[in-house]
Amino acid sequence: MHIRVLGSAAGGGFPQWNCDSPRCRAARRGRLVSERRSQSSIAVSQDGHHWLLVNVSPDIRQQILDNTMLHPSGAVRSSGIAAIALMDSQIDHVTGLLMMRESDEPLSIYCTKRTEEDLRTGFPIFEMLSHYCRASVTHLPLDGHSIEPDETPGVRILPIPLTSKAPPYSRHRQDPRPGDNVGFVIDSPDTGKRAFYAPGLGEIDDRLSAWMASADIIMVDGTTWTDDEMSKVVGGKKTSRQMGHLPLTGEGGMLDVLADYPLARRILVHINNTNPVLDPESAERARLEAMGIEVSYDGMDIRF
Structure with a gap:
């Protein structure tokens, strides 16, 4: 199985377009150029030709350009993206669908019934697409059964309901x-x-702990280092937990959780632009390295 990380950042990417925090400034002006990241998404394939796109970030056009296995091949209008799976209805996970409206065929989309409802009401992307390529929606099961999309042979996913917040427009x-x-x-x-x-x-x-214990590779939320990071760095009003993201540190934080699975390959995804781990010379990055925990990056290849 092959996973390609298309985008490893949280919403806004890194650097964020309107952020002049020290790390965004460093990424924009030269010191952290190699750490630049687009917004969260992965692609999964068993055969290397038919790819399941997991979430469609606003950066999807550039992500496709940067990953040749997703380029057109054969037909004039074609793509290595055979199907799409959405994990939620968050802006940074679905807005890229609008960039794919030129498709000659309806977009084959797998999502939960709740996500479809949001994308037909509060953020009606599916209704917008009905004027272009259209969306063919299949609901993801939430009863413990896996699904193997017909379009991506050999790719089998099991949806696991998580405790997090629906977006503000839901x-x-x-x-x-x-x-x-x-x-x-x-x-x-x-x-x-x-x-x-x-x-x-x-x-x-x-x-959820049981599912993580069964995994050989754990790719999980690394949005912030501390719960109050947003307020301290950019004056945000909500904590990480209030936004539905478990911080890496603090009591019961993600690092405590990951310490229970030392035999798995552990990779942080969805890194916010405020997170100090984006600086490879930081003490926070050194702590992760000492624990054997990786920070994902755009273009990261994972095979298992």
Whole structure:
């Protein structure tokens, strides 16, 4: 199984267009150029030709240009992207669908019923696409069963309901239910190994811990280093936990969680532009390296 990280940053990317924090400034002016990141997305394939795009960030056009396996091949109008799976209805995970409106065929999209509802009401992308290529929607199961999209042979994903917040435009923002946000367990039929992917993760319960314990590769939310990071760095009003992201540090933080799985390959995804781990010379990055925890980057290849 092959996973390519297309985008490794949280919403806004790194550097963010309107942010002049020290790290964004350094990335814009030269010192952290190699750490630049686009917004969160991965692509998954078993055969190297048919790719399942997991989330479609606003940066999808550049991500396709940067990853040749997604380029047109054969037909004049074609793509290595065979199907799309959405984990939620967040702006930074779905807006790129509008960039794909030139498709000759309806976009084959897998998402939960709750996500589809948001994308037909609060943020009606599916209705917008109905005037262009259209969207063919298949609901992801939430009953513990896997799904293997017909368009991507050999790629099997198991949706896992997560505790996180629906976006502000969702009609059920204040009424969280299973299906607002999911993680994926991705199985490799060739090796019997599995990866767990969850770029948005607010809480971890025993059920979720069991899935993480079963994974050979754990790719999880690394949005912020501390819970109050946004307010300290850019004057934000919400904590990381209030936004639905478990911070890396603090009691019960993501680093404490990942310490329980030392045998797995552990990779942080969805890194916010305020997070000090974006500086490879920082003490925070050194702490991750000492723990054997990786920071994802755009173009990162994972095979298992």
